[in-house]
Amino acid sequence: MPSLFDPIQLGAIAAPNRILMAPLTRGRATREHVPTAVMAEYYAQRASAGLIISEATGISHQGLGWPFAPGLWSDEQTSAWKPVTQAVHDAGGRIVAQLWHMGRQVHSSVTGEQPVSSSATATAGKAHTYEGRQPFETARALGLDEIPGLLDSYARATENALAAGFDGVQIHAANGYLIDQFLRDNANFRSDAYGGSVENRTRLLREVATRVASVAGADRTSVRLSPNGDSQGVDDSDPVHLFVPAAKLLSDIGIGFLELREPGPDGTFGRTDVPRLSPEIRQAFTGPLVLNSDYLTVAAAQERIDAGVADAISFGRSFLANPDLPARLAAGAALNEGNMATWYSQGPEGYVDYPALETAAA
Numbered sequence: 001m002p003s004l005f006d007p008i009q010l011g012a013i014a015a016p017n018r019i020l021m022a023p024l025t026r027g028r029a030t031r032e033h034v035p036t037a038v039m040a041e042y043y044a045q046r047a048s049a050g051l052i053i054s055e056a057t058g059i060s061h062q063g064l065g066w067p068f069a070p071g072l073w074s075d076e077q078t079s080a081w082k083p084v085t086q087a088v089h090d091a092g093g094r095i096v097a098q099l100w101h102m103g104r105q106v107h108s109s110v111t112g113e114q115p116v117s118s119s120a121t122a123t124a125g126k127a128h129t130y131e132g133r134q135p136f137e138t139a140r141a142l143g144l145d146e147i148p149g150l151l152d153s154y155a156r157a158t159e160n161a162l163a164a165g166f167d168g169v170q171i172h173a174a175n176g177y178l179i180d181q182f183l184r185d186n187a188n189f190r191s192d193a194y195g196g197s198v199e200n201r202t203r204l205l206r207e208v209a210t211r212v213a214s215v216a217g218a219d220r221t222s223v224r225l226s227p228n229g230d231s232q233g234v235d236d237s238d239p240v241h242l243f244v245p246a247a248k249l250l251s252d253i254g255i256g257f258l259e260l261r262e263p264g265p266d267g268t269f270g271r272t273d274v275p276r277l278s279p280e281i282r283q284a285f286t287g288p289l290v291l292n293s294d295y296l297t298v299a300a301a302q303e304r305i306d307a308g309v310a311d312a313i314s315f316g317r318s319f320l321a322n323p324d325l326p327a328r329l330a331a332g333a334a335l336n337e338g339n340m341a342t343w344y345s346q347g348p349e350g351y352v353d354y355p356a357l358e359t360a361a362a
């Protein structure tokens, strides 16, 4: 079995190791969702990842409700991403853009319009807004006549990502956002071609993946799913019979890799008693499979590769706090502790000031 430190081909992307950086929203863009210079420094520091998956990045104003998160729908945003991807490439790295539509998890005070979703539902709890946390609002169901425009938004964001120098894109279909809201039967109550049967509920995922792949190439397209996740109240009565076919359809499209966020019962960032579906998904998806959540040691990550379930592992919070994570894992060095208070704060603190090993030693 390969080691975590061996190279892997992820579609068209040659990754020098199997330690990927998981997507991490950090809120360092402008209020207009334009990337900033400090983001280039942050990502370049983490260029030793086999592959960086960027923070979730809005495909449209309608789909982006997170304060100070970046977008990829305007020329200004696209231009501002160029120095970021350039800095990563100059540092020897690779980076794909995670494409995001939050669906009902946006707040109208950020987007300027009522949230949209598969059906007229609301997420429990509170949304992040510029005025602090506010209760989620009830979405309106997307009209059938709006789906072509949604697919156009994914296509345009993909074109912009490539123009900005990204090595590919990842479709965010996890964590209870718009595509997940179409997938699951406790959020999708539609009676048209996008609701009801598994084939219908996976239709939007298939159409988005097909469209994005037509722009980027399937081998530069990847997808993130959270099959067993407690995804902000978005759940399914039968995850196995939903997500195994979903993985199969993505396999048939030929995407470059599939990433699963699958917390366990002892998860420290979301936890669930729903069993992990990666063993079943492994049978249905023939490309590289990347697993995520709570892999805190090399041994734990390597065990999944040795068991034949994963080809690579993505690391979130440990990459956030350790810019040189692969070197630290290889050396068996101690890891920096992250500071939650600066996860989404603006500015450089807790963002570009985590020391690398040499700095720490000096």
Ligand SMILES: Cc1cc2nc3c(=O)[nH]c(=O)nc-3n(C[C@H](O)[C@H](O)[C@H](O)COP(=O)(O)O)c2cc1C
Binding pocket: 022, 023, 024, 025, 026, 054, 055, 056, 098, 172, 174, 175, 224, 261, 269, 292, 293, 294, 295, 314, 315, 316, 317, 318, 343, 344
């Ligand atoms: C600060 C923070 C921001 C995150 N932002 C995103 C995101 O933009 N997109 C996404 O798919 N997941 C996001 N996640 C989830 C992570 O990608 C990952 O699934 C989670 O941290 C568990 O992995 P870990 O145990 O390696 O940290 C975020 C997590 C954290 C802690």
